[in-house]
Structures are given as C-alpha cells and as structure tokens.
Amino acid sequence: xxRNLFSKPRLRGGVHAEERKSATESSPVITHFPLxxxxxxxxxxxxxxxxxxxxxxxxxxxxxxxLAYSQGMISAPVHAPSSGLIVDVxxxxxxxxxxxxxxTIVLETDGKEEWLTVPVADDPFQLPPEEIxxxxxxxxxxxxxxxxxxxxxxxxxxxxxxxxxxIINGAECEPYxxxxxxxxxxxxxxxxxxxxxxxxxxxxxxxVVAIEDNKTQAYTAMxxxxxxxxxxxxxxxxxxxPMGWDRQLIRYVTGKEIPVGARSSELGVTIHNVGTAYxxxxxxxxxxxxxxxxxxxxxxxxxxxxxxxVPLGTLMSELFEFCKVDTNKTARIIMGGxxxxxxxxxxxLPVVKGTSGVLALTQEExxxxxxxxxxxxxxxxxxxxxxxxxxxxxxxxxxNQLDTAVDLGLKxxxxxxxxxxxxxxxxxxxxxxxxASGEVMAxxxxxxxxxxxxxLMESRNARMERIARQQAEEERERLAAKAERExxxxxxxxxxxxxxEEVS
Amino acid sequence: xxxxxxxxxxxxxxxxxxxxxxxxxxMGKVMLALTPATIFGxxxxxxxxxxxxxxxxxxxxxxxxVCLKLxxxxxxxxxxxxxALLTAWLLAMxxxxxxxxxxGVVGSGFAIILGKQVYGGLGQNLFNPxxxxxxxxxxxxxxxxxxxANVSPLFFPxxxxxxxxxxxxxxxxxxxxxxxxxxxxxxxxxxFSQHRLLTDILQDYSSVANFFGWTRGSLGETSTILxxxxxxxxxxxxxxxxHIPVSLLGTVFLLSSVFHLxxxxxxxxxxxxxxxxxxxxxxxxxxxxxxTSPNTPTGQLVFGAxxxxxxxxxxxxxxxxxxxxxxxxxMNSVTPVCDYYIKPRIYGRDRQGKPLEINK
Numbered sequence: 001x002x003r004n005l006f007s008k009p010r011l012r013g014g015v016h017a018e019e020r021k022s023a024t025e026s027s028p029v030i031t032h033f034p035l036x037x038x039x040x041x042x043x044x045x046x047x048x049x050x051x052x053x054x055x056x057x058x059x060x061x062x063x064x065x066x067l068a069y070s071q072g073m074i075s076a077p078v079h080a081p082s083s084g085l086i087v088d089v090x091x092x093x094x095x096x097x098x099x100x101x102x103x104t105i106v107l108e109t110d111g112k113e114e115w116l117t118v119p120v121a122d123d124p125f126q127l128p129p130e131e132i133x134x135x136x137x138x139x140x141x142x143x144x145x146x147x148x149x150x151x152x153x154x155x156x157x158x159x160x161x162x163x164x165x166x167i168i169n170g171a172e173c174e175p176y177x178x179x180x181x182x183x184x185x186x187x188x189x190x191x192x193x194x195x196x197x198x199x200x201x202x203x204x205x206x207x208v209v210a211i212e213d214n215k216t217q218a219y220t221a222m223x224x225x226x227x228x229x230x231x232x233x234x235x236x237x238x239x240x241x242p243m244g245w246d247r248q249l250i251r252y253v254t255g256k257e258i259p260v261g262a263r264s265s266e267l268g269v270t271i272h273n274v275g276t277a278y279x280x281x282x283x284x285x286x287x288x289x290x291x292x293x294x295x296x297x298x299x300x301x302x303x304x305x306x307x308x309x310v311p312l313g314t315l316m317s318e319l320f321e322f323c324k325v326d327t328n329k330t331a332r333i334i335m336g337g338x339x340x341x342x343x344x345x346x347x348x349l350p351v352v353k354g355t356s357g358v359l360a361l362t363q364e365e366x367x368x369x370x371x372x373x374x375x376x377x378x379x380x381x382x383x384x385x386x387x388x389x390x391x392x393x394x395x396x397x398x399x400n401q402l403d404t405a406v407d408l409g410l411k412x413x414x415x416x417x418x419x420x421x422x423x424x425x426x427x428x429x430x431x432x433x434x435x436a437s438g439e440v441m442a443x444x445x446x447x448x449x450x451x452x453x454x455x456l457m458e459s460r461n462a463r464m465e466r467i468a469r470q471q472a473e474e475e476r477e478r479l480a481a482k483a484e485r486e487x488x489x490x491x492x493x494x495x496x497x498x499x500x501e502e503v504s
Numbered sequence: 505x506x507x508x509x510x511x512x513x514x515x516x517x518x519x520x521x522x523x524x525x526x527x528x529x530x531m532g533k534v535m536l537a538l539t540p541a542t543i544f545g546x547x548x549x550x551x552x553x554x555x556x557x558x559x560x561x562x563x564x565x566x567x568x569x570v571c572l573k574l575x576x577x578x579x580x581x582x583x584x585x586x587x588a589l590l591t592a593w594l595l596a597m598x599x600x601x602x603x604x605x606x607x608g609v610v611g612s613g614f615a616i617i618l619g620k621q622v623y624g625g626l627g628q629n630l631f632n633p634x635x636x637x638x639x640x641x642x643x644x645x646x647x648x649x650x651x652x653a654n655v656s657p658l659f660f661p662x663x664x665x666x667x668x669x670x671x672x673x674x675x676x677x678x679x680x681x682x683x684x685x686x687x688x689x690x691x692x693x694x695x696f697s698q699h700r701l702l703t704d705i706l707q708d709y710s711s712v713a714n715f716f717g718w719t720r721g722s723l724g725e726t727s728t729i730l731x732x733x734x735x736x737x738x739x740x741x742x743x744x745x746x747h748i749p750v751s752l753l754g755t756v757f758l759l760s761s762v763f764h765l766x767x768x769x770x771x772x773x774x775x776x777x778x779x780x781x782x783x784x785x786x787x788x789x790x791x792x793x794x795x796t797s798p799n800t801p802t803g804q805l806v807f808g809a810x811x812x813x814x815x816x817x818x819x820x821x822x823x824x825x826x827x828x829x830x831x832x833x834x835m836n837s838v839t840p841v842c843d844y845y846i847k848p849r850i851y852g853r854d855r856q857g858k859p860l861e862i863n864k
Contacts, residue, residue, distance in 0.1 A: 017519075018521070259860035262852075262862050338518065339518050340518050340519075342517065343517070343518075361520065367522030369526075372527055373627040374627045376627060376794045381800060382745075384848075389848070430518055
C-alpha cells in the first residue's frame with residue numbers, strides 16, 4: 001500500500017521526552033514472580049459498569065474461573081487469576097490517586113495454579129466473526145494500553161461499521177515503560193496471531209502494526225512474524241510523545257482526523273494495543289481469560305528494574321519488594337507512565353488490567369519545583385497535540401472563569417501532559433484542567449439538581465394550590481348548604497307559627 | 505483491611521517529569537546572546553557607557569526589589585529569575601552612551617514600576633517594559649536621548665579617559681564639540697528637510713562600518729552582525745521562534761525595496777534600513793518578548809509584519825528618525841486581539857470550533 005506521508009501534516013505538537021527506557025528494555029520479561037498469598041481483584045478494572053460477583057466467601061475457585069460477570073453493554077467480566085479460596089468480597093482501596101474504596105474480591109491462593117479447562121476451537125478462523133468477539137468479551141479483555149475500554153465492544157463496532165483498517169498500537173510512547181516493547185520482542189508470533197484473529201472478528205482484511213522507531217528490535221521481531229501474512233503490515237513511526245494517542249496515531253497512519261464526538265470506527269478505522277492482541281490470542285487459542293499481564297517496574301528508586309508478568313490483583317508493594325525498591329528514596333509512586341500516569345498515595349494497591357507500569361521515582365527524577373508566573377512563552381501552545389492554548393485555559397481557570405475555559409476547549413484536552421512537561425514556570429497545567437473538568441461536571445450536576453428541585457417545588461405548589469382551591473370550593477358549598485338548611489328551617493318555623501296563629 | 509502505609513507521598517497529576525528549562529535559564533540565555541553586542545558597544549563608547557550600563561541595571565534591581573517587598577512577594581527568588589535584569593539590560597542597550605546617570609535610573613523606574621510591576625509583575629504587562637521606558641524617556645528628555653556619542657573606544661588616544669567619562673555620566677558635562685553627532689537615520693531625516701537628495705546625503709556613509717557597529721548609535725544596538733548572531737543562536741536554542749524576526753525584517757525589507765526602487769533619491773535603501781536604527785536588536789530581542797507578543801505562529805507572523813510596517817511608516821513619513829520603539833508598543837496593544845482571533849485549530853474541530861463532518 002502506497003502512503004504519501006508528506007501529503008499533509010500528520011503530526012502535531014508533542015514532545016521528545018527523555019526516554020529512560022534503557023533500564024528495562026533489553027532484559028527478558030520475568031515470568032517466575034512468586035505467587036502472592038492473597039490477590040485483591042477489584043470488580044471495576046475497565047471503563048463502564050463494574051462486574052457483578054457470582055461467587056461467595058468460602059467458595060473454592062480454579063484459575064481462570066469467572067468470578068464476576070459483565071453488566072450491561074459496556075462492561076467486562078473478572079476471572080480468578082489463580083486457584084484458591086475466596087476469603088472476602090468487600091471494599092478495598094482502588095489503584096487510583098484517591099485510593100478510595102472499591103468493591104474487591106480477595107482470593108487466597110492455594111499455590112496449585114489449577115486451570116479451569118475450557119474447550120477451544122481447532123481452527124478459530126472457521127468460527128463466525130461474532131463468536132470471536134463473544135469469546136473476547138467473555139475472557140474479560142479490555143484495552144491494555146491503559147484506556148481499558150472493553151475490546152469486544154470495539155470489535156463489534158468495527159464489524160458493524162465495515163472498518164477497512166485495523167491499527168495495532170505498538171507506539172509505547174511513555175518514558176520508562178517497556179512492557180509492550182518486551183512483549184513484541186519476545187512474543188511477536190503470538191501477537192500477530194492475535195491480530196489475525198481480530199481481523200477475522202471484525203471482518204477486516206488489512207492491519208497496520210505501528211511501532212515507534214526507537215524500538216528497532218521489536219520492529220524486527222514483529223516484521224519477521226508478520227512476513228507470511230500479506231494483510232498485516234508492520235511500520236515504524238517517529239518517536240514523539242504522544243504518538244500512542246489513538247487519534248494522533250490514526251491521523252499519522254491513515255491521514256484521517258476523527259471529528260470530536262465521533263468514534264474512529266465510523267471513519268473505517270479501529271485501533272487496538274499490542275497487549276490486547278496478545279490477550280486475544282491467549283483467549284481464542286487456549287481459552288485463557290485475561291488473568292495476568294506484563295508490568296514494567298522502573299524508576300530511580302527501583303534496585304532491580306524489570307518487566308514482570310504478574311497475576312492481576314498482585315499488590316504493588318509485593319512487586320516493589322521483588323524489584324528491591326528503596327522506599328526511602330521513593331518520592332512518588334506512579335501507575336502508568338510519568339506523562340499521563342497517576343500518582344498513588346501508597347503501594348498497597350492491586351495491579352489491575354490497565355496497569356502497564358508501576359514507577360518508583362526519586363526526587364531527582366521528578367520536577368517538583370515552585371510554580372512561577374506564566375511568561376506566555378507559548379511552549380504549551382506549540383506542544384499541544386490537540387491544538388489547544390493551555391496558558392489561556394489555565395489563566396481562566398485561575399480566576400474561576402470555567403465557562404470560558406470550556407469555550408477555549410477544556411473538554412478537548414486529553415491530559416497528555418505535554419504542556420506541564422514543557423512549561424518553564426513549572427505550572428501544573430494538567431492539574432488545573434483536571435480540577436476544572438471535575439468542577440464543571442460538579443456544577444452541571446448541581447445545576448441539574450437545583451433545576452429538578454425547582455421543578456418538584458413548582459409541581460408541589462401547583463398541587464397545594466389545587467388542594468386549597470378544592471377545599472375552598474368544598475367550604476363554599478358547605479356554607480351554601482348550611483345557609484340553605486337554615487333558611488328552610490326558618491321558613492318551616494315561620495309556617496308553623498302562622499299555622500299556630502290561625503288555629504288560635 | 506489494607507493499611508494506608510506511606511500516605512504522606514505527595515499526590516499530583518502528570519506530567520511528573522519535565523524539562524530542565526526554567527524562567528531563569530531562558531533569561532540567562534537571552535542575556536548570553538546579548539553579551540557580544542553589549543561588550544562591543546561598551547568597548548566602542550568607553551567608560552561612560554559602562555557607567556550608564558551599571559547604573560541602569562543596578563537601579564532596575566533596586567526598583568524590582570522595592571516593588572516586590574511592597575507587594576509582599578518573595579524578593580530574592582524573583583530577583584534571581586533574571587527578568588528585571590534583562591529588561592534593564594535591553595533598556596540600557598537602547599540608551600545614548602553619553603546620557604547622564606539619571607536617565608538610566610529614571611528609565612529603569614519607568615520600565616520596572618510603570619512597565620511591569622503595576623500590571624502585577626512578570627508575565628502580566630501589556631507593553632514591553634524596556635520599550636515603554638525608552639519611549640517615555642525620548643518624549644520627556646528629547647535632548648539627552650538624542651545626543652549621540654562618536655565612536656571613542658576604550659584606551660584609544662582621543663577617547664575620554666575614566667575621569668572625563670565619570671564627569672560625562674555623573675556630572676552631565678559633555679566634552680568639547682566634535683565628540684557627538686547624529687545617527688545615520690537622524691542625519692538623513694534632517695538633511696531631507698533641507699531638500700537634499702539621498703545620493704548627496706550618503707556620501708560618507710559606510711555600510712560596512714554600520715554592519716559591524718563602528719558608528720554612532722545606542723549603547724548596544726550598533727552592531728548588526730553581533731546582534732544577528734545572538735538572535736540566530738537564540739532560534740537555534742529554541743528560545744525564540746523564527747516567525748517574528750523573519751516577518752519583521754522581511755516586511756521592512758520588502759516595503760523599503762519597493763519604495764527605494766521607485767525613487768532612490770527620497771527613499772532609503774533596504775540594506776540601510778536593516779543595518780541601522782537597532783533593527784536587528786528589535787527583531788530578535790525586543791519584538792520577540794514572550795509576554796507582549798502573540799502566542800501562535802500565525803499571530804507572530806502578523807505581529808512581526810505589523811511591527812515592520814509601522815517601523816517603515818514612522819521612519820519614512822513620521823517625525824522620528826527611528827520608529828522601532830513606537831512600532832513595538834503599538835503592536836503590543838494589538839497582541840490580545842491577535843490572540844483572540846488567531847487560534848490553532850482544535851483536533852477534530854473546524855476553525856469555528858464545530859466538530860468536523862464525518863467523511864469516510
């Protein structure tokens with residue numbers, strides 16, 4: 001396929017952040033992580049509704065057994081990452097900056113790692129495409145790049161929209177993270193098989209695997225693995241954060257720009273992460289649901305940085321112990337990459353489906369300096385891949401002009417962090433935007449609530465008025481009846497008196 | 505339940521890492537880029553220039569410190585960001601080398617107090633502080649601001665010695681006649697009013713001397729080549745972008761070429777335009793001031809072209825021989841409008857902000 005990459009600007013903004021990937025990119029994924037005694041499996045590890053538990057405390061489960069089923073259109077089930085005993089279903093801190101409690105299943109492992117055996121198709125390409133997305137959905141697969149959108153929903157949308165191009169995102173543009181890189185280097189054939197299954201599931205016959213050009217070994221492995229399949233092309237893309245932003249990658253690869261409010265499948269493109277393709281392969285070929293993942297553990301405070309394959313629900317604190325993290329040197333714990341990842345208040349939180357990395361960064365690696373005044377250098381405007389003017393948005397948020405910030409494009413911000421990264425005045429721009437988005441939402445809810453209250457109040461007033469009117473009516477009628485009665489009585493008395501007079 | 509261990513870790517959203525660039529490193533680089541031209545200027549105009557330079561910079565720091573103290577803001581850390589120093593440095597470069605010391609002090613006062621701090625400090629001002637101060641000085645003290653010293657370098661036989669220079673700067677006693685004169689553009693303007701033609705006027709003009717800076721003029725703005733070198737280095741360092749310098753210089757060059765070709769006797773050649781009146785200093789160091797210039801590339805092109813147009817108009821038909829200060833200030837006032845109308849297109853939206861049409 002001939003692509004003229006220079007026909008129009010396909011790359012906009014972005015930064016070239018220091019990669020800091022060397023600590024983990026050239027050593028193999030560790031697969032012998034000791035099985036934790038207890039696994040903490042949150043019921044919401046995906047975008048959409050939380051899964052509903054279908055086991056109870058005291059149940060014994062096998063590895064891969066369904067623990068909680070998917071609820072509604074956009075949701076995903078959760079499976080047992082190992083065999084053992086269910087000891088609790090309760091609220092535990094979520095792997096989120098707030099660490100607020102979230103419903104979690106606690107599994108005490110028995111160390112046997114006994115798989116639940118599931119029949120698999122000999123030739124999955126004979127299965128109807130719908131069956132592929134059904135099985136992917138049943139395996140609890142979600143977007144493993146971090147977005148955690150249920151994969152089956154995307155496969156269905158791709159099929160329904162007759163998507164022509166499947167893009168496999170192997171950009172991995174966040175600094176430090178190398179889990180996708182290692183996966184591509186070590187399990188390229190499996191990923192390519194997953195890509196073929198996805199193509200079959202969507203009824204699409206062309207896929208592009210896009211890999212940033214700083215990952216030459218991964219590119220070579222993937223290129224070689226894809227050689228036998230004409231429908232799969234593996235390409236190198238420039239190393240420039242946020243290349244892995246789906247819309248940026250789609251524009252770079254296809255030249256198509258996804259309108260605000262539209263889904264990429266409406267324009268004939270679907271994008272999946274390499275990890276998701278690998279999980280699809282596991283689910284369809286071996287009947288294994290998504291129960292473990294590769295996590296990059298890196299950062300200056302990590303004694304032995306590495307990629308390690310762990311069961312979902314493993315506590316980050318155990319990962320840290322395994323990787324010899326120096327807690328005294330740790331200035332910040334981050335889930336994900338340092339650009340978009342979230343800072344966690346502590347490490348006693350479980351690894352979930354979207355955990356691509358856990359970083360323990362030292363003070364020297366962070367930029368944590370005093371915020372200074374904006375000098376309008378406009379670096380943030382230059383680097384913004386969404387075409388926003390972060391400085392103006394932040395200025396308006398600072399003086400509480402949130403509506404103006406929304407007009408300037410607050411809702412189009414993707415929180416990629418380029419502006420905060422580049423700002424010479426250390427202004428935490430993304431923090432401002434997240435705060436403002438939350439505040440706008442809260443205000444809308446409050447307004448909605450007050451409108452509802454007003455409506456209720458008005459209808460109550462109307463009702464009360466009606467009742468009062470009715471009562472007044474009844475009262476009038478009663479009074480009229482009384483008067484009438486009295487008049488009749490008086491008349492009767494009068495006639496009686498007249499009669500008496502006549503008689504006498 | 506899981507215990508909340510290590511809850512003291514500070515939580516904040518990304519990006520958690522950042523570049524090493526800071527306000528002070530940016531200011532430092534700009535000052536570094538100015539250094540060659542400044543040293544050359546100080547050498548050319550001798551001790552008086554050095555005294556004036558020191559007085560201007562010191563008083564700016566003093567005024568900044570007083571303002572910060574009054575505003576209740578941290579004094580030391582803000583002084584160290586280098587912004588006040590850079591403002592005063594730029595102002596000093598635009599002053600006549602033999603101007604008395606109080607011109608430097610009053611100028612710094614204008615720049616720091618009225619040009620910057622009353623707006624709320626760094627990043628809040630509408631006008632370029634250095635240009636505001638220069639224009640205020642030019643209007644208030646026209647004689648002091650248009651007495652231009654001859655090139656009289658340090659340690660040269662006929663140059664004023666240190667004591668003489670001290671008297672020039674601090675007692676306002678100018679040396680005997682023949683030490684001062686007009687700048688090239690000023691001279692041309694005066695001679696035009698005598699109905700002389702350009703070819704006569706420019707008999708003694710040397711473009712080479714002007715290019716290297718061996719000519720009468722402001723303290724640090726005479727050397728085109730050193731200023732251009734510093735400016736190009738700043739572009740290379742990604743401190744400034746090419747948009748404003750290129751559109752400013754390009755506009756002046758284009759306009760003056762057109763008029764010069766039409767009538768070479770009454771319109772100065774484009775090379776003389778670019779070569780004098782601090783054109784390169786303005787294009788690379790003054791007009792590119794972050795705070796007072798637009799923040800999109802297109803806006804910057806418009807801004808630069810506007811500056812260039814105004815410089816040409818003021819120089820050619822206005823009352824002042826050099827128009828850069830006025831031009832920059834006028835365009836500064838247009839900057840907010842520029843930023844309001846010229847915005848980048850948001851991803852997935854058209855220029856009006858409406859979502860793009862779905863187009864398979």
